[in-house]
Amino acid sequence: MITNRGVFDDSYAPRNLLHRSAAVSELTRAFAPATRGERADNVLISGPSGVGKTTLARHSLGRLEARADVQTATVRCLDQSTAGIVRSVLEDLGADPALNTPLEDLCLALRERVDRPTVVVLDEAAELPETEALARLGDVDLLSWVAICHEAADWLARVDEDVHTSVMGHEVELDRYGVAELADILEPRAREGLRATAVTRSQLETISDTVAGVARAGIQSLLAAAEIATERDHRTIQDDDVDDAWPRARHWIRESNLESLPYHHQVIYELVRCDGPMSGSALHERYDEMSDAVYRGRQRTPIGRRARRDKLAKLREYDLIDVDGEGRGARYSVCDGSIRSPYDVGAVPLREY
DNA sequence: TATCCACCGGAATTTATGGAAG
DNA sequence: CTTCCATAAATTCCGGTGGATA
Numbered sequence: 336m337i338t339n340r341g342v343f344d345d346s347y348a349p350r351n352l353l354h355r356s357a358a359v360s361e362l363t364r365a366f367a368p369a370t371r372g373e374r375a376d377n378v379l380i381s382g383p384s385g386v387g388k389t390t391l392a393r394h395s396l397g398r399l400e401a402r403a404d405v406q407t408a409t410v411r412c413l414d415q416s417t418a419g420i421v422r423s424v425l426e427d428l429g430a431d432p433a434l435n436t437p438l439e440d441l442c443l444a445l446r447e448r449v450d451r452p453t454v455v456v457l458d459e460a461a462e463l464p465e466t467e468a469l470a471r472l473g474d475v476d477l478l479s480w481v482a483i484c485h486e487a488a489d490w491l492a493r494v495d496e497d498v499h500t501s502v503m504g505h506e507v508e509l510d511r512y513g514v515a516e517l518a519d520i521l522e523p524r525a526r527e528g529l530r531a532t533a534v535t536r537s538q539l540e541t542i543s544d545t546v547a548g549v550a551r552a553g554i555q556s557l558l559a560a561a562e563i564a565t566e567r568d569h570r571t572i573q574d575d576d577v578d579d580a581w582p583r584a585r586h587w588i589r590e591s592n593l594e595s596l597p598y599h600h601q602v603i604y605e606l607v608r609c610d611g612p613m614s615g616s617a618l619h620e621r622y623d624e625m626s627d628a629v630y631r632g633r634q635r636t637p638i639g640r641r642a643r644r645d646k647l648a649k650l651r652e653y654d655l656i657d658v659d660g661e662g663r664g665a666r667y668s669v670c671d672g673s674i675r676s677p678y679d680v681g682a683v684p685l686r687e688y
Numbered sequence: 689t690a691t692c693c694a695c696c697g698g699a700a701t702t703t704a705t706g707g708a709a710g
Numbered sequence: 711c712t713t714c715c716a717t718a719a720a721t722t723c724c725g726g727t728g729g730a731t732a
Binding site: 661664 | 695705
């Protein structure tokens with residue numbers, strides 16, 4: 336059934352972007368100066384997660400690279416400091432700065448590296464725009480950026496005036512796809528990644544409808560439907576396979592989110608999974624009880640309460656933990672109880688005290 | 689209803705880590 | 711080798727807030 340799993344990877348680049356022609360030409364217009372050896376215009380791409388903001392940026396950059404002598408870099412800005420962002424850009428451009436290089440030196444090195452038009456994608460610049468980092472990048476001749484965020488208005492409200500004016504006229508807003516549009520996008524994926532006639536058009540539309548036009552979710556759901564059909568020995572995808580696809584796809588997404596987090600987060604997660612829904616105070620109490628046992632023999636040592644709140648916030652961000660209520664009365668629970676930490680923190684029986 | 693207490697989350701401060709300079 | 715320095719992560723500090731208790 337599944338002939339090429341790579342087609343369903345987040346990093347897979349489709350040959351052409353369907354239903355995004357206005358956005359593509361907007362980016363092409365912004366990048367035009369780079370084809371003449373000049374600095375390209377800055378761009379702001381906004382929209383909900385999973386609708387192809389990063390894919391759009393990569394696709395447009397790929398086209399630009401094919402016809403102009405430019406450099407590109409892509410940086411994940413989430414939780415990165417100014418120095419961290421500048422360092423990531425340098426690394427993408429082939430430099431290897433030492434861990435303790437001062438910010439000033441990093442900026443100098445960046446100026447040296449950028450000897451031709453260079454476009455930096457600032458991905459996941461979601462909530463907090465790094466204004467300082469933007470200013471530093473703006474100081475470099477020939478360097479321009481494409482910032483990706485959720486809410487354009489929120490983002491713009493926080494940046495400096497000159498940044499504001501620099502993206503004027505180059506703001507691209509992406510929305511969720513319509514049912515038919517997303518089905519159009521899923522069709523070539525099915526053609527390239529699945530056996531012929533494995534799925535019908537109407538099933539693709541059902542998937543698109545279920546995920547409310549979020550492309551990333553739709554693509555994962557299509558893969559999940561194919562996998563479920565295989566398990567059930569169906570020759571092609573059946574409607575009941577489609578019905579069960581989105582829960583499995585969402586499970587995958589959350590699983591990989593949890594896997595990507597460090598040990599402290601996993602401990603907190605397991606705690607909530609085993610004992611939740613629970614209050615903040617109960618969570619702290621349980622942590623204090625079991626932390627000695629769980630951390631014994633490990634590099635890391637238990638963390639304080641304030642740091643635990645930060646881990647908790649991260650887990651919420653990653654759609655792993657749900658918070659019901661606010662402040663003092665908030666109750667925490669895991670979103671999907673069948674997802675366990677790969678670190679197997681749960682090996683320590685939490686209730687045995 | 690008034691008071692208390694523990695949590696929340698922003699900001700300042702400290703600690704841990706590791707590369708570079710002397 | 712020692713000292714210095716920069717970052718990242720964690721702690722300390724603290725004002726705001728909403729349940730709990732009398």
